[in-house]
Amino acid sequence: xxxxxxxxxxxxxxxxxxxxxxxxxxxxxxxxxxxxxxxxxxxxxxxxxxxxxxxxxxxxxxxxxxxxxxxxxxxxxxxxxxxxxxxxxxxxxxxxxxxxxxxxxxxxxxxxxxxxxxxxxxxxxxxxxxxxxxxxxxxxxxxxxxxxxxxxxxxxxxxxxxxxxxxxxxxxxxxxxxxxxxxxxxxxxxxxxxxxxxxxxxxxxxxxxxxxxxxxxxxxxxxxxxxxxxxxxxxxxxxxxxxxxxxxxxxxxxxxxxxxxxxxxxxxxxxxxxxxxxxxxxxxxxxxxxxxxxxxxxxxxxxxxx
Amino acid sequence: xxxxxxxxxxxxxxxxxxxxxxxxxxxxxxxxxxxxxxxxxxxxxxxxxxxxxxxxxxxxxxxxxxxxxxxxxxxxxxxxxxxxxxxxxxxxxxxxxxxxxxxxxxxxxxxxxxxxxxxxxxxxxxxxxxxxxxxxxxxxxxxxxxxxxxxxxxxxxxxxxxxxxxxxxxxxxxxxxxxxxxxxxxxxxxxxxxxxxxxxxxxxxxxxxxxxxxxxxxxxxxxxxxxxxxxxxxxxxxxxxxxxxxxxxxxxxxxxxxxxxxxxxxxxxxxxxxxxxxxxxxxxxxxxxxxxxxxxxxxxxxxxxx
Numbered sequence: 260x261x262x263x264x265x266x267x268x269x270x271x272x273x274x275x276x277x278x279x280x281x282x283x284x285x286x287x288x289x290x291x292x293x294x295x296x297x298x299x300x301x302x303x304x305x306x307x308x309x310x311x312x313x314x315x316x317x318x319x320x321x322x323x324x325x326x327x328x329x330x331x332x333x334x335x336x337x338x339x340x341x342x343x344x345x346x347x348x349x350x351x352x353x354x355x356x357x358x359x360x361x362x363x364x365x366x367x368x369x370x371x372x373x374x375x376x377x378x379x380x381x382x383x384x385x386x387x388x389x390x391x392x393x394x395x396x397x398x399x400x401x402x403x404x405x406x407x408x409x410x411x412x413x414x415x416x417x418x419x420x421x422x423x424x425x426x427x428x429x430x431x432x433x434x435x436x437x438x439x440x441x442x443x444x445x446x447x448x449x450x451x452x453x454x455x456x457x458x459x460x461x462x463x464x465x466x467x468x469x470x471x472x473x474x475x476x477x478x479x480x481x482x483x484x485x486x487x488x489x490x491x492x493x494x495x496x497x498x499x500x501x502x503x504x505x506x507x508x509x510x511x512x513x514x515x516x517x518x519x520x521x522x523x524x525x526x527x528x529x530x531x532x533x534x535x536x537x538x539x540x541x542x543x544x545x546x547x548x549x550x551x552x553x554x555x556x557x558x559x560x561x562x563x564x565x
Numbered sequence: 566x567x568x569x570x571x572x573x574x575x576x577x578x579x580x581x582x583x584x585x586x587x588x589x590x591x592x593x594x595x596x597x598x599x600x601x602x603x604x605x606x607x608x609x610x611x612x613x614x615x616x617x618x619x620x621x622x623x624x625x626x627x628x629x630x631x632x633x634x635x636x637x638x639x640x641x642x643x644x645x646x647x648x649x650x651x652x653x654x655x656x657x658x659x660x661x662x663x664x665x666x667x668x669x670x671x672x673x674x675x676x677x678x679x680x681x682x683x684x685x686x687x688x689x690x691x692x693x694x695x696x697x698x699x700x701x702x703x704x705x706x707x708x709x710x711x712x713x714x715x716x717x718x719x720x721x722x723x724x725x726x727x728x729x730x731x732x733x734x735x736x737x738x739x740x741x742x743x744x745x746x747x748x749x750x751x752x753x754x755x756x757x758x759x760x761x762x763x764x765x766x767x768x769x770x771x772x773x774x775x776x777x778x779x780x781x782x783x784x785x786x787x788x789x790x791x792x793x794x795x796x797x798x799x800x801x802x803x804x805x806x807x808x809x810x811x812x813x814x815x816x817x818x819x820x821x822x823x824x825x826x827x828x829x830x831x832x833x834x835x836x837x838x839x840x841x842x843x844x845x846x847x848x849x850x851x852x853x854x855x856x857x858x859x860x861x862x863x864x865x866x867x868x869x870x871x
Contacts, residue, residue: 349664358655358670364663365867370678561671 262293262328262350263320266378267339270297271462272407272443275305276400277332277378279314281353283397284382285330288389293330296320298341302461304407307446312399323347333378337361338465353381356556376416379404383424395432402428403443410479410516411440414553441481444516448480455489455496459509464555469565471529474506477555479514483522486513490546494526508533514553521552521559529565536564568599568656569629572639572684573646576603577768578713578749581611582706583638583684585620587659589703590688591636594695599636602626604647608767610713613752618705629653639684643667644771659687662862682722685710689730701738708734709749716785716822717746720859747787750822754786761795761802765815770861775871777835780812783861785820789828792819796852800832814839820859827858827865835871842870 264282266274278295285293295317301309309316323329325346335352336359337344345362351369352362355378373381379401383390390398405425409417412425429436450458463476478486486493497509508529512521523538524546525531531542537559538549552558570588572580584601591599601623607615615622629635631652641658642665643650651668657675658668661684679687685707689696696704711731715723718731735742756764769782784792792799803815814835818827829844830852831837837848843865844855858864 352664355673357672358658358668358674358676360666360669362664363666366663367661367678367680367862368664369680370664370676372673372676374673374675556673 260292260328262291262330263296263323264293264330264332265296265298265320265340266331266333267336268298269461269463270299270301270305272302272305272308273378273404274298274333275301275317276308276404277353277382278317279400280379280382280397280404281330281332283393284386284389287392288386294318298339302447303449304443304447307443308400308403308407311442312396312403314396314400331362332382335359335362335372336464353378353385355381375418376414376421377405377408379408380418380421380424383428384420398428398432399434402432402434402439406436406440406443407447410514410553411436411444413516413519415557416554444479444481448482448485450478450480450486455493456500458486458489458493459496459500459511460504463509465504465506466560466563468533468563471508471565472506473533473563474501474504474509475555475559475563476509476511477514477521477559478511479516479553481516483513483515483518487522487546490524494524494545497524497526512549512552512555512559516553519551519553521549522546523549533563533565537562566598566634568597568634568636569602569626570599570636570638571602571604571626571646572637573642574604575767575769576605576607576611578608578611578614579684579710580604580639581607581623582614582710583659583688584623585706586685586688586692586703586710587636587638589699590692590695593698594692600624604645608753609755610749610753613749614706614709614713617748618702618709620702620706637668638688641665641668641678642770659684659691661687681724682720682727683711683714685714686724686727686730689734690726704734704738705740708738708740708745712742712746712749713753716820716859717742717750719822719825721863722860750785750787754788754791756784756786756792761799762806764792764795764799765802765806765817766810769815771810771812772866772869774839774869777814777871778812779839779869780807780810780815781861781865781869782815782817783820783827783865784817785822785859787822789819789821789824793828793852796830800830800851803830803832818855818858818861818865822859825857825859827855828852829855839869839871843868 264278282293282295285291297317297319322341322343327347329347330350331352335354349364354372355375511524514521534542570584588599588601591597603623603625628647628649633653635653636656637658641660655670660678661681807815817830820827840848
């Protein structure tokens with residue numbers, strides 16, 4: 260039975276590319292039939308990766324069947340996975356996020372988590388010399404995932420290992436990183452076709468802080484003005500999105516990749532309090548700039564206070 | 566701040582030796598101060614290991630302090646860990662058991678789980694060439710852990726990797742495996758100083774099966790008669806142990822290491838039903854022999870039915 264390999268819902272570049280990389284490795288190196296699948300439509304940067312490296316777009320699935328073999332990458336959070344995940348036969352997990360708890364397996368499995376910027380970096384370490392057998396598209400997906408998750412090495416999540424592996428892949432592939440990353444970020448910044456609600460949910464994770472449920476959304480872009488020009492309708496849409504998703508509040512951080520700062524939308528006093536308590540800023544209008552903030556994992560979530 | 570490295574409560578050989586191995590590695594190879602600790606008195610085989618390899622007995626601790634750095638080995642089950650484990654700063658987990666869920670971390674950490682027989686085998690793989698710098702006692706602890714968890718390669722949990730690593734360690738250390746394992750198992754089989762309740766809790770894990778809570782206890786021994794001669798008082802003690810520990814029933818499997826079989830004590834109709842439904846045997850008395858059964862993980866837990 261073919262193992263389905265997938266990342267999290269609302270797949271970004273790492274959750275689209277890492278399943279492709281790992282399914283290749285399982286099938287061609289370990290000799291275990293595997294296929295990548297997606298838990299939703301890939302974002303615009305992930306779509307660019309597929310197109311640039313001539314990779315087939317994986318099938319999008321809804322739920323998983325009881326007993327079906329699956330391999331989870333880029334998350335260990337049941338809330339970001341199919342509803343029946345704990346009924347599937349989870350064969351392994353590769354991830355670089357905090358341990359959330361909630362996944363259970365019937366027997367011992369392979370789990371590899373490391374505090375690196377990108378799932379693909381961990382895979383590069385596991386695959387080792389066997390990567391020489393990989394087609395160009397697999398190596399290209401690895402490079403794209405690392406540049407995406409590190410925001411071209413700007414994010415504080417970037418480790419020496421992420422950077423060294425990306426540089427060696429770029430050299431081997433004959434890719435100029437600055438040029439290629441600019442294309443990637445331009446693709447990610449093209450949000451014109453998305454509704455406000457889609458933007459708020461695109462790269463979004465739920466966290467409970469002091470009893471309040473927050474949907475913490477991040478939009479990484481090289482063109483923040485395009486998003487911020489829509490701030491009034493985005494703030495109006497937050498009310499509906501929060502209600503529909505059972506959250507108390509959406510927090511939208513618009514990350515300016517090139518200027519290395521985030522702008523937080525401040526629609527009400529709750530978010531004003533969160534901003535001031537969490538980031539030590541004074542809020543005067545309906546947005547506040549947070550200099551240097553680029554990583555939800557490292558610079559936002561650990562500091563959230565109500 | 567020194568990182569405390571520990572395994573599970575009621576420490577067996579792997580949960581005593583692996584913290585010693587990993588604290589050595591963290592301190593001497595990674596340059597991070599670490600110390601092994603225990604969550605209870607080591608069993609008789611683990612005590613033999615400490616004595617044979619001239620290893621200091623680690624300090625026994627009760628709970629962990631909020632924010633204290635800890636590294637967990639040989640379990641990922643909060644029920645087998647200090648009460649305040651999720652308030653500690655969990656730095657990493659190395660384990661070879663099924664994923665239970667329940668541990669949470671504030672940020673991404675190092676987690677390495679593999680379906681191998683022994684935690685020390687995973688550590689051997691991670692440590693790699695740096696093991697050449699380890700003192701004899703660290704290598705001896707590794708060998709002892711692997712021989713213990715594999716029951717000298719008899720357990721079906723044994724993998725080629727466990728065996729190959731144990732053989733290479735034995736060669737390097739000049740140890741005759743058959744002789745050494747016989748000493749280990751003799752130490753493990755010396756249960757004369759333990760009360761019935763202590764025996765029932767010594768190597769015991771709780772599992773819920775169809776709504777019933779079982780404390781599944783295993784006693785691995787080369788002298789099953791010594792234990793089975795105490796079966797009446799052991800069965801009487803089961804009632805108290807189950808009540809005190811909030812379980813519905815204790816299941817005691819006496820594993821005969823040399824004859825490669827387990828004897829299950831059958832004190833009542835519930836256990837009779839469990840035995841017949843789970844293992845396809847007919848129970849006529851107050852014990853039943855399960856030929857070939859040596860591993861709780863592989864041959865008991867996955868089959869338990871009520």
